[in-house]
Amino acid sequence: MRGIGSAAALAALLPASAFGAAAGMSEQVRLGAKAQTEAGALVMLPGISQDWAMAMAVIRRSLSPKFVMDFAEASNVKALQAAVDRLQARKVKKIVVVPMLLSSHSAEMDENRYLFGVREFPSAAYLGGAHAHSGYSLVRRVKAKVPVVLTQALDDHAVFAELVAERAQAQSKDPSREAVLLVVPSSRADLANSQWTGTIQSLADKVRKATRFKSVQTAFVPEDVGQDERAKAEKTLRATARSLGDEGRVIVVPLSLSRGPERRLRKVFEGLFLRFDGKPALPDKKVARWVEDSLEKGKKLPNMRTYTKDLAPPAPPRSSLKRPSLGTPVRSGSALDPRAGLQKPPAEPPADAGTADEEAQEPANAAPAAEPSGSPEAP
Known part of the structure; x- marks a missing residue:
């Protein structure tokens, strides 16, 4: 459901108390200045739907005593920026971004690394497909005034x-x-x-x-x-x-x-x-345990936001990509470092690029x- 992942769309699905500034201030904020928390939580969703709204409501009820919670659709820079702005308005000292994505090694994860300044260049593979930012030479990043940590995706947790x-x-x-x-x-x-x-x-x-x-x-x-x-x-x-x-x-x-x-x-x-x-x-409502584990680990990590300048994506790879046979198990080592993918791509960016x-x-x-x-x- 990419394309409807706005704060308004999610606020319409979640209960009134579940979505921060889009649906009224959280209970922690209403308690006053002492309600400042060390870390705010931004959960990135794979899409916006009634099913996910219900799951996020469960997560919010479970974790709101520990974290100021907010939600936005992954790879949607406008929705992510709005969520970051809401968390900063609540005086959080750090934002821990939890990507509800299948793998930390996906092209979409690389794109979100770029958006949050963990990766230098946009993902050419991701932008070259259905999610291409047509008409724009530069890909805008999410702006933040506080440290940002991007945790791992679901992976093999x-x-x-x-x-x-x-x-x-x-x-x-x-x-x-x-x-x-x-x-x-x-x-x-x-x-x-x-x-x-x-x-x-x-x-x-x-x-x-x-x-x-x-x-x-x-x-x-x-x-x-x-x-x-x-x-x-x-x-x-x-x-x-x-x-x-x-x-x-x-x-x-x-x-x-x-x-x-x-x-x-x-x-x-x-x-x-x-x-x-x-x-x-x-x-699944049980995924709240994974979110909590990711947040507890993420709040202890240093700032990962290294790059702030908006850049253009590198040229797509010229060679065709080889794919393994469907249905055949592929065994390999799994390095699940959330900073994976930070290497500069081989193609140089344009000289003027900022049931x-x-x-x-x-x-x-x-x-x-x-x-x-x-x-x-x-x-």
Whole structure:
């Protein structure tokens, strides 16, 4: 739902007391000057929706005694700037930004590093796609008068692994005879990044160890490709699920962070004997534990805001990006330093730049199974 991620849109979804200045001053601010806190919390959301609004309301109630809370859509510089301004108006001494994103090594994470001055140049891979800032030579940064810390994304954090494991276990009958397939929305740039794929594989390994499933595998579905290439990727994904099904029951868990991709996945898996509840991995109210852990660690870190000048993105890479085979686990080391990606890109900037549910009981030519509660309708 990128494009509606404004403060007004989120304020309309959250309770009146949940969104700072956009919906009235917080309880801490109303207590007076003594309510100043050492750190303010800015949670960056992957999108704006009713589901996320409800999850954020739970997080606010849980953490507001410790932190002044605010929320904004990731990569939306206008919404992020408004959130920073609100937190500064509440006299916070530091802002800890918590990115509710899948990986610390994604192109979108690099773009948010740039926006908060942690990275020198904008992400050419991210800006070159659907999120390009057309018509602008410079990409504006978020301005702040206080220190800023940007924490890690979800990655393979123990809380996220626990949530994914619970999603799989809810559909399980005999883990020792079942395979879990984590379907991961991705971009071409992310798939070419071994740290990104390595983090996803590390998450899969943690889920397997916690659940004793026969296997936990990953499959990547690129979202920034043409229709023909997307169809080819989905065909490979279906073949992967069918192959796993030859050895036992298959449970599909999409690692999407908002509703949308599941509807298309239902069609991909139509007619296969597998379990798929048609729900995204997040939002989930339990993610408040991850947010709190990120904030507690982040408030102890020094200022990460190094760059303040607005710059233009470097030229997109000329060579085509190689992608791993869909459905094939990719093992790699995972360096989850939130400062990752700070290296100057090789290109110099311009000189003047400043669900098939219940095991899909019936095959494709039979009557469709009943839709799971709360999941999108099948196409």
